[in-house]
Structures are given as structure tokens and as C-alpha cells.
Amino acid sequence: MPVRKIVKIDEEKCNGCGLCVIPCAEGAIEIVDGKAKVIREELCDGAGFCLGVCPTGALTIEEREAPAFSEEAVAEITKDQTTSYIIQKCFSCGAGEDRGAIFPCRLKGESLWVCAKCLPKLIHG
Ligand code: SF4
Numbered sequence: 001m002p003v004r005k006i007v008k009i010d011e012e013k014c015n016g017c018g019l020c021v022i023p024c025a026e027g028a029i030e031i032v033d034g035k036a037k038v039i040r041e042e043l044c045d046g047a048g049f050c051l052g053v054c055p056t057g058a059l060t061i062e063e064r065e066a067p068a069f070s071e072e073a074v075a076e077i078t079k080d081q082t083t084s085y086i087i088q089k090c091f092s093c094g095a096g097e098d099r100g101a102i103f104p105c106r107l108k109g110e111s112l113w114v115c116a117k118c119l120p121k122l123i124h125g
Contacts, residue, residue, distance in 0.1 A: 001065040005046030011035050013058035020050040020059060023088065026074045042070040043077060049104055051111035052091070090115035092122075 007028070016034040028043035029036050029050060036058065038044050046069070051059045087096045091112040095102070102113045105122065114122060 002068050003063060003065050004068070005048075005061050005063050006041060006044050006066045007038055007046065007048065007050060008060045008062040009036050009038065010058045010060070013056045015056055015058075017055065019053045019055065023049045023053055025049075025078075027077045040073060040077075042067040042073045045069045047104075048106070048111040052104075052113060053088070088113045090118055092118035
């Protein structure tokens, strides 16, 4: 098995709110018995877009041996998913993706979304 980045879920911290399920475009996370779980490791690409929405800090990225990420497995699991989703918001000004494009970024160990207006402040300070 390759060594690669993959999401780690701290069950002690997870409150089962489900906010991390939607940002995962690959469908890797489900709520099982009130806790978030990576249902199949080959579905998690380790991008970490779920980290920024977790209110409890239960999600981190670790590097370890895991089955390789599989586009085929993702296509299989996401083919019947509905299109409902929770609108993501800019961490800085709160503008939602319904008002304009937002972009994923990493800042001080967190995965966050930032809008086009606030992005230059991050780049230039
Ligand atoms: S967002 Fe965090 S607290 Fe909520 S279900 Fe996911 S891991 Fe648990």
C-alpha cells in the first residue's frame, strides 16, 4: 500500500453534526452511529476540504499507509447522489458561494474557503 495523505477523524471530538459530509466531493465520509467515518479509504483523496467546516476540530490530515485513491470507486459511489448541498462561505467576510466564486485555501493548519475579494488580503497581507 502507498504512504499518502488521508483524513483522520477523532471520534472523541466528533459530535456527528454531518457538516463534513457535503464538502467531500468524493463521498468518502458518512455519519455512522452518530460519528463521521471514512467509509472506504480509497474514496478519500486527502485534499482536506472537510477540515474547515468541522466545528470541533475532529478532522486532521495524516500521512500513512492506505489504499490508493480511486477515481473509479468515487464515480461508482457518487453516481446516484442528489445535488443538494450546503453553501460554503468565505471565512473572512462570510460571503457565500451563491454570491460569487470561493476558493479553498490552507491557513495555519486549517482548510478554509476564501472569496475573490478577500483572497488578495491573504496574498499581500
Ligand atoms: S464536521 Fe466534525 S463534528 Fe461534524 S460530523 Fe464531521 S467530524 Fe464530526
